[in-house]
Amino acid sequence: MKISNKQKEANKAKLIAVAVDLFSEHGFHNVSMKQISKAAEMGESTIYKYFPNKDKFLLSYHETVLNSVMELVEEADDFDDFTLEEKLQFFVYNYLDILIENREFVAESIEILRASPAFLMQREFPASKTLKKKIIEILEQSVNKGEIPDVPFEGAVAHLMVDALLGIVLYWLQDDSEEFMQTTQFVEVSTNFFATLLKSGVLGKGVDLVSFMIKSQMMRFLENGQGFSTLMKGLGTFASKGGWKNGG
16 A cells, blocks of 8 residues: 655654664664564564665654754754854754653664774764755855854865764763763853854865864774864864964
């Protein structure tokens, strides 16, 4: 029997929710497709129509979370009136608010994705194309408002900011401070860093260098939990003092 697209989306959403609950409780590698289909009360053959394998659940979960944040952005009546820094913070905080519901699973999923060949080759966060498109839109709005100068290489800048988002998530996953206060401070430092850098106009000259530095420090942070926060603070200070405009 043919079902509507709306029902297909509902089935997919239910499968993702059920799978994430099982992964959170038992661990990704200890859950089978059969267990997911049983918990979702769907036929085992049906589940494979939506998800050919378990790994697809990981990407779909992150895409679902990202789409939920995008909806919140669209629903915020005063979002267009926010400053660039406020827009970035609105996005990040709402993103983390959704992720916190399944924090252990998020940690496991990112670890698995980082080990996958596709992720290692691309170094991109799941659903990054949608995110990049939104970031470019936000940048263009800020330019039109006169908040920042024209941004050359918008795509590269958006890619850099997606990398930074992954860095923030990784930082948050290792944060054991009360109510994640250290993450709150880190988000403020990071968003201030990008806002300052964009206002100074130095990204056009240094986007490749900054991207390399952030990615290398992210890898160091993954290994020993150090370096990333200090880098962001240092680059923010560097940009606020003129950075590449004054010859470095």
